[in-house]
Amino acid sequence: MNTANEPRTVASLPTSDTGDGASDDPLRQPSLYFNRELSQLDFNFRVLAQAQDERVPLLERLKYLCISCTNLDEFFEIRAGTLRHALEFGFGAGPDGLAPATVLGRIHDRAAELVAAQYDCWNKVLRPALNDAGIRVMGRDTWTPAQTEWLRDVFREEIMPVLSPLGLDPAHPFPKILNKSLNIVVVLEGRDAFGRAGNLAIVRAPRSLPRIIQLPEAISGGANDFVFLSAMLATFVDELFPGMQVKGAYQFRVTRNSELLVDEEEVDNIALALRDELAGRGYLRAVRLEIAEQCPPAIVQALLHNFELTENAVYRINGPVNLSRVLQIYDLVQRPELKFPPYTPCVPNGVDTMFKTVAERDLLLHHPFDSFAPVLELLKQAAEDPNVLAIKQTLYRAGKDSPIVEQLVQAARNGKDVTVVVELRARFDEEANLGLADRLQEAGVQVVYGVVGFKTHAKMMLIVRREGQKLRRYVHLGTGNYHSGTARVYTDFGLVTADPRIGSDVHMIFQQLSGLAPKLKLECLLQSPFTLHAGLLERIAREAAHARAGRPGRIIAKLNALNEPQVIRALYQASQAGVQIDLIVRGACTLRPGVPGISENVRVRSIVGRFLEHHRVYWFGNDGSPDLFCSSADWLERNLLRRIEAGFPILDERAAERVFDEALENYLADNLNAWTLAPDGTYRLVQAAAGEPLHSAQSALLARLCG
Incomplete structure (x- = not known):
């Protein structure tokens, strides 16, 4: 396994002289461009290096490992899925000269290296280090009789009642498998009560079940002992098939393309069309199969055939297929010495009188080192101030139970004219944004879904306030989302200003977003x-x-x-x-x-x-x-x-x-x-x-x- 300071290659350099105009312009030569997908994939090696770095607190290293796993999931859901679309529609090579089929092949090889490095990090580095720190993730071969009996009781009482095992035969075809869900394929021998011969069965783990089970200290002897749900399913799966012999049980997980394709010009209501698409997102085309490495080749081939995948989409796993779920341990274990020291974001002076403060000088916020509170306070004061006439805002990702949304609702109830541009197509936040759009509309907010064909990704807030005989505009512009949670973990800048030139530009952009406006001539903004x-x-x-x-x-x-x-x-x-x-x-x-x-x-x-x-x-x-x-x-x-x-x-x-x-x-x-x-x-x-x-x-x- 590569260590933190060893080089990582983003892509082999293509030598073919392909690409539009490559032979005429030396700066278009494919050898001058790395492949975007392979470069993005390579970023996860740098994240994984943090998990290997002994200078980083142990539980934070565990978190980095999990982040590299969830990043890889999203890479396959979006980037690999998009490449498969490009392959199907016959798209040509990009600036790097690599055709989609070539890139997909290289993705498999590079991702296989990453997966091997992730599981080496887990099996050989982090799991032993956690064990030494008194945090045990226990495999089946380490369970004591008392632990096994307790886990069996949990399986019978809390897990088995929600499972629906499915034997595969002509009357029971292969079930639909949800994107990134945990599943077990079971090899059976014998006959059931109806005389049906056993062959293969599928056990799906519902999302309602916890993926990590913590053992009580009285049973385990340790305060922080855990077992993967996948290990319990594989161990006690025979209880789901009484009278039959279980010859093998192998966990697997399938990743599906999650890029929603809505032809905005062909639908009358983008919100309704998006709701329809979301309903089927979990069952779109498969792009990756993760399977226990000891699974027999014949079963692997059967799964590949069912998911319409080829060998270059399979990844054999030495450990739990849903390794990212070990992140639960980070929250369950209360060991401050194994985490980054806590910090308190700075709250600038003048937050209690935002309009007065910003009227005198621009306020620059550098998150997460500076608190996000001034942004929330600005909106709160605007919602309550009788001199504020209108509020306009873009929302790309706001998060669940967003305080921003709460203040926008309150402002509308207080009689302000509130307009919010909600980007429904913010990837993986589509459902949440549909919900917050409904809530805003119910409160009387004018909700705009942006512009057909263009995602609204700008982060802007505009407040119009009467001051004496004039109207004054107060503006917040940011590099990151209006999301209190990410403001604690993402580095971003936010600018709060009353500069009339910036205010005029932002006003015109909002007019353009909510109405039908020509191309704008802005004074300051690009x-x-x-x-x-x-x-x-x-x-x-x-x-x-x-x-x-x-x-x-x-x-x-x-x-x-x-x-x-x-x-x-x-x-x-x-x-x-x-x-x-x-x-x-x-x-x-x-x-x-x-x-x-x-x-x-x-x-x-x-x-x-x-x-x-x-x-x-x-x-x-x-x-x-x-x-x-x-x-x-x-x-x-x-x-x-x-x-x-x-x-x-x-x-x-x-x-x-x-x-x-x-x-x-x-x-x-x-x-x-x-x-x-x-x-x-x-x-x-x-x-x-x-x-x-x-x-x-x-x-x-x-x-x-x-x-």
Whole structure:
């Protein structure tokens, strides 16, 4: 298994001269582009490295392992599922020159490496370390007679009553298997009461059952002893088939494509169409089969045939197929010394009088180090203030029981004119967003579902307040969602401002979203799909022009992902002109840095730490008069060309200095949690030079802002 500081390859470099215009433009050569899917898959090796890092508290290491597993699930549900659609519809190669069939084959090989590394980490590293710490996840071979008897009683009384085993025969065809559910395929011998010969049976574990069972200390002798539900099912499955012999029981799990396809132009009501699609999401086409490694080949082939999969979709598992469920132990075990130390987010001064505070100066919030409370308080004060006339807001992900939604409802009940743009197609939050849209409408809020064909991903709040004889606009713009939970674990910036130029721009965007408006001419903001892409290309070209004229050219950007080909070519051209470019890209990056004559002035690093890196910041040196934008948009094709996004300038000098210092310089100095992308596609953990002080960007912000 690779250790934390060994290189990780994002993709083999294609050598074919394919792709639109590749032979005419040297910057379109496929060898200059990594594959987006393989690059995104590789990010999970960096997450897994945190699980292997002994500097990280033990239960946090367990959490990182589980995150790498759930990330892989989502990768197959979305990225692999989309590739299969591309294959079926005959889509060609992307900028990297790789056809969908080739990418799918490489995904299998790379994902198999990741799965092997995950289970090695669990079986050889974390499970023994947990055992040494008094936290035992007990296999069947370690159960004492007393433990076995207690577990058997639990099985009979709490588990067996909700199971519905299904013997497979002409009258009982293979059942529908829910996406990512735990199942057992059972090999039987003998005849039942009806004289039917046993062969195979399927036992499905309902979602209502806990995947981890904690043993009582009186039975186990330990305060933190656990057993996987899958182990109990495999052990006591014979009780479901009395009179027959169980010759084998093998757990399996199938992952299905979860990308909903709604032809928005062909439906009268997108909300109704989406509800219909959601009803069948758990049973869409299969893309992956996980099966116990000791399962006989004949049964594996039978399952592959049933799910219409080929051998390159099967992953043989040395452990529980639902390893991510071990995350429950993190919450069940109360051992503070095995977790990150708690912290208290900073609450800036003036929160109790938000309108007065923001009227005097812009308020910059850096989550999770700064509290999300000022955003909630701003909306709460707006809902109660008789001088507030209107509130407009976008909601992409808000979370269950959202305090934001509560305040919007209260504002409507208090007579404010409230308009909310709810993005129903926020992946995996569709059902939650349908529910909150219904609740808002019931309270009298005007709910808009955005624009057909374009997801509304911008994070904006606009409050219109009467002050004397004039109306004043107060605005909140963010890089992350209006979600109190993620504001505790994602790094994001939020700007609260009363700047009339920004207020006017945001007002016009809301008018465009809720009505039928022409293309806007904004004064400050850059907006996808209209001006953000062009604005980036213009500013990159400006840096190149500075460099060609002998002036300093400098670009720093912090992103979650980068794959937009025109932006990448512009960065290559800027590098050729001598512009120094630093990109801090958490996940997928298809730009190949360090190529002589092309990108030798481009450096790419990725930070993986306690918090999920999420803010998007763009900085252009502009010969001493820098432009600094925060944004909801990554430099991905979808964000720049197929979504509604907002890039907002940080006009206040103090706030701009703070963003540059905290999100750019600070992260470029990280030599503890940073990985650099090499020209050959490997990521290597940054090693501090001899005598160089150790620096973690996130730890520094915790000490500075929460200390």
